[in-house]
Amino acid sequence: MDALRIHVCGATDDNTVTAEFMTLLQQVAEASPSDLPTALFVVPNTYSDFDEYWNWTRICDDLLVQMGYEGLLQLATFHPRYEFEGEDESDMSHFTNRSPFPMLHIIREQDIEDALKQVRNPDRIPERNRQHMRRIGHNGLLAVMPALADTAVFAGRTNHTEASDN
Template sequence: MSTDAQLLTREWVKQLVIGEGLCPFAHPVFDTLLIDVSHSSDLETVTAEFMHLLQRVAEADPQQLPTALFVTPEVLHDFDEYWNWVGICDNLLYQLGYEGILQLATFHPLYLFEGEDEADMSHFTNRAPYPTLHIIREAEMEAVLASATKPERIPERNRKHMRRLGREGLLKAMPALAKSRVFDDQR
């Protein structure tokens, strides 16, 4: 059963992450990408669901489940609250024995890089329609990075691309973002 949050997140990955080349590693796993949406408004329940997904990914065959997105449309709307929760999730990953096996990447509708002007388009490299954690297999990431040309330049290239694209270009690439919190100027 697909949900609106699941569909919008999948569209975001297809149109922006892959379509705009933000992650050159996303296209090969797109067809097997698991998007797990928590519909709970209770953070304790959401955290338990996240722990279950961590275990599921860690124990799955990497060919069957190479990566997963955990989406939380009902909670963590405040970026600082989300960032604190990410720290808890990182700690849980360590406590569950998955350090060195799995890692997390962070996305939020109001993502802000420390030290960047709030209006800078660079933040949009990590802005997703909903608070999201990306569970990545470290071995897979290391293999992909070893075959990539100058992977250390990807973050800066993405920031420059978002600045060139601008708000209008981003909305042209994915009009559905206009209805999401990604462009919510109310912080």
């Protein structure tokens, strides 16, 4: 975690945000994995709308490929209003990919491969994570991370009771 880079992009326009993302992507790709194993690219002033964010992440995926980093790096997506297609709007599964601000996690594929070797049935990880979030519910999540209550992750939620968790 000491080597994790968190880049907060304060820009509000697509071109600047995307240019800063490309710079960080290149820095991670060209750095030694021991010096810069992973990075978070946080955009607190843009992409509050999930659909706009999602469209931008598709552009970022395309840029990763165009820059020649496919097979070396991959992106994980996080947003305060993240929702998995086909899931009920109130389902806790969405919280596996929610964060206080829109962000991308730049991950080295080798690190993922190494981690997956340590996990039984790695193809089941996403479903296990969703089931775990459903088990702990809103109150359980807030017990572990109480600061989330005052973020966009819980914006618009007035009732955090266990009854609303189901």
